[in-house]
Amino acid sequence: DAEITQSPRHKITETGRQVTLACHQTWNHNNMFWYRQDLGHGLRLIHYSYGVQDTNKGEVSDGYSVSRSNTEDLPLTLESAASSQTSVYFCASKASENTGELFFGEGSRLTVL
Amino acid sequence: GENVEQHPSTLSVQEGDSAVIKCTYSDSASNYFPWYKQELGKGPQLIIDIRSNVGEKKDQRIAVTLNKTAKHFSLHITETQPEDSAVYFCAAPGTGNQFYFGTGTSLTVIP
Numbered sequence: 001d002a003e004i005t006q007s008p009r010h011k012i013t014e015t016g017r018q019v020t021l022a023c024h025q026t027w028n029h030n031n032m033f034w035y036r037q038d039l040g041h042g043l044r045l046i047h048y049s050y051g052v053q054d055t056n057k058g059e060v061s062d063g064y065s066v067s068r069s070n071t072e073d074l075p076l077t078l079e080s081a082a083s084s085q086t087s088v089y090f091c092a093s094k095a096s097e098n099t100g101e102l103f104f105g106e107g108s109r110l111t112v113l
Numbered sequence: 114g115e116n117v118e119q120h121p122s123t124l125s126v127q128e129g130d131s132a133v134i135k136c137t138y139s140d141s142a143s144n145y146f147p148w149y150k151q152e153l154g155k156g157p158q159l160i161i162d163i164r165s166n167v168g169e170k171k172d173q174r175i176a177v178t179l180n181k182t183a184k185h186f187s188l189h190i191t192e193t194q195p196e197d198s199a200v201y202f203c204a205a206p207g208t209g210n211q212f213y214f215g216t217g218t219s220l221t222v223i224p
Contacts, residue, residue, distance in 0.1 A: 031210050035214070042202060042214045042215055042216035042217045043202060044214075045211055045213060045214075048211050056209070059213070090157070094210065100159075100204075100206065100212065101147070101159045101162075102147075102149075102157075102159070104156030104157050106154075106155060
């Protein structure tokens with residue numbers, strides 16, 4: 001079955017370190033997204049991509065970057081982790097603009113000490 | 114981007130009662146409104162959606178209503194069951210292919 005997977009599921013890191021969260025989908029979806037989930041804020045869009053070599057900033061993109069070198073993967077990089085980036089991160093993908101269904105991964109819980 | 118507001122943030126109901134969650138959006142051009150359910154430790158999953166040319170849509174015990182003039186839409190769950198306990202999110206589209214989410218409603222169904 002097609003799926004979307006995130007890794008690692010849990011990570012603890014220190015302030016200032018670079019961290020990369022992986023996201024891999026096997027649906028061949030063009031559209032991929034990264035959200036962070038925090039209590040009281042819901043799901044906030046970080047970055048998104050509509051296809052290979054395309055990346056776009058979302059609502060809360062400062063301190064994050066993404067790259068899209070192939071259809072299946074959209075890794076999220078925290079260049080210099082900050083305590084404010086402690087959160088649960090969700091990757092999602094979508095087939096086309098005619099359907100709204102986002103398929104989410106299981107999430108990656110990141111703690112920055 | 115789109116501004117989506119969701120209320121209430123928490124909701125407790127007795128099993129068998131109804132639950133209603135409300136959302137408002139800011140962009141009058143938005144034309145598609147999905148609802149997602151998130152169970153503990155998992156990613157959100159789509160449960161129902163509605164397009165702007167429809168005022169109401171039902172799927173068994175869940176329904177969604179849309180008022181485009183007032184720019185609000187609501188999720189209705191009837192005959193609630195303990196397995197309905199979860200966090201529910203509404204969403205609205207941005208100018209492109211992305212979605213903006215409400216802040217979530219934690220629903221607890223008391224047996």
